[in-house]
Amino acid sequence: MKICVIGLGSMGKRRIRLLKQLLCDPTIIGIDNNEERVKSVSNKYGIKCYLHLSDACERFDCAFVCASPQFHATIIKQCLDSDMHVFSEINLIDAMYEENIQLAKRKGKVLFLSSTPLYKEEMRIIESRIRRNGKPCAYQYHVGQYLPDWHPWDNLKDFFVSNKNTNGCREILAIELPWITTVFGKIETVHVVKTNLMDLKLDFPDVYHIQTRHSNGNIGSLTVDVVCRHAVRRLEIFNEDIYIRWDGTPETLYEKNIETGTLQQIPAGRYIHENGYSESINEYAYIREIEEFFAAIKGKEPLYSFEKDKEILKVIDKIEDGVTA
Structure with missing residues (x-):
């Protein structure tokens, strides 16, 4: 080939x-x-x-x-x-x-x-746990990393994440929202608070607090930023019968055993890390994604598409505009 x-x-x-x-x-x-x-x-x-x-x-x-x-x-x-x-x-x-x-x-x-998180085993497990529970739940999710740390080897001005139209917060949302809507359902309403906390004089907000309501009754609180000096990806999901915690890598996926009151680790597949990247970057998900591309050439339906992405980008546009809808 x-x-x-x-x-x-x-x-x-x-x-x-x-x-x-x-x-x-x-x-x-x-x-x-x-x-x-x-x-x-x-x-x-x-x-x-x-x-x-x-x-x-x-x-x-x-x-x-x-x-x-x-x-x-x-x-x-x-x-x-x-x-x-x-x-x-x-x-x-x-x-x-x-x-x-x-x-x-x-x-x-x-x-x-590409929509790499959809190929993470953690996302599949989380979705199956929520479906099995069968009740609406709430989630809190924080994803952030200081923008100059993304590619320290590049001049930030030459890196597309410093451009207003393709900025870092927009990229995080484009990475995260496909799996969020797959797991929690279509987003019906959003409420947004945004601001700038850095001294980099960016022409776009560097922090977003986003409240979401999904079509199936799930609700969420999503924080996206390019400010946090510690690269973070931290998720909590809960209702009266379920508690799941995930810190971005397969070995950090836990659920609470309601009967015993203990947190138990959930086995979540392979973890391959490349030096120089955040710990939450699992190379195995990228491998699976490439495999799915070649499977699609042979006729398999992909998990994600340009058609689906059009809808995600509309949600991101609303978030950036600060529209409550």
Whole structure:
């Protein structure tokens, strides 16, 4: 299989590394308009890399679009026009969504959208526990990390999370809301309090407190920020019959045994951690996601889609606008 990875930043390098682990002798080509990255990735992974897709002069079976989100739409169209299946990292904006959805259908190609938490075993377990309980519940969830710590090797001004349209809080919401709505149900109403606590002079809020009500009666309190100096992902779920706690990694998933009054760990699958990333980043979820992309090429229905993401982005727009709806 011939694969091109477009965008050789942090995510592009992760996808190359995992593809080489997963596939038997794949042909992988890297594309990035940053000459320094092209040279670095070529040397590190032993693959050919080019500044432009047209420079490769080859036909590819599929593409992994790992560039900054504001460039995804046109890159995806170019790949579909070239008869490739497309794996896209999260987009954060819905530019050309309908055009690319229809183009993929006409071409008979898979248009796959990343939503990594959906592939975590913890999310599957939490969803099954809530369904088994059968009663509305409440949750408190805090996700945050100091923005300059996200990619300390990059100039923050050049990193898309410092751009108002693709900002860090928006990215966190785009990562978290798909699994939240899968587990707790469609969000019917939100109430938002937002502010700026940092001295970085960002042109977007750096903290959001969001109250949610879901269509099935669940309610939540979600805090999203790019301020917290300790990278945090902390969840509590409760009603009178259930208490679940999770701190972002498989070994931190616990539930309370109501009869004995003790917290008991729930086995939650493999944990593969790459140095340099937050402890809550489980490489195994990224592996499963790539496997699901190739399964989708063979006909399996993906867990997530551009159609579903359109609805999530509408919710995020309401949150950013501070709309109570």
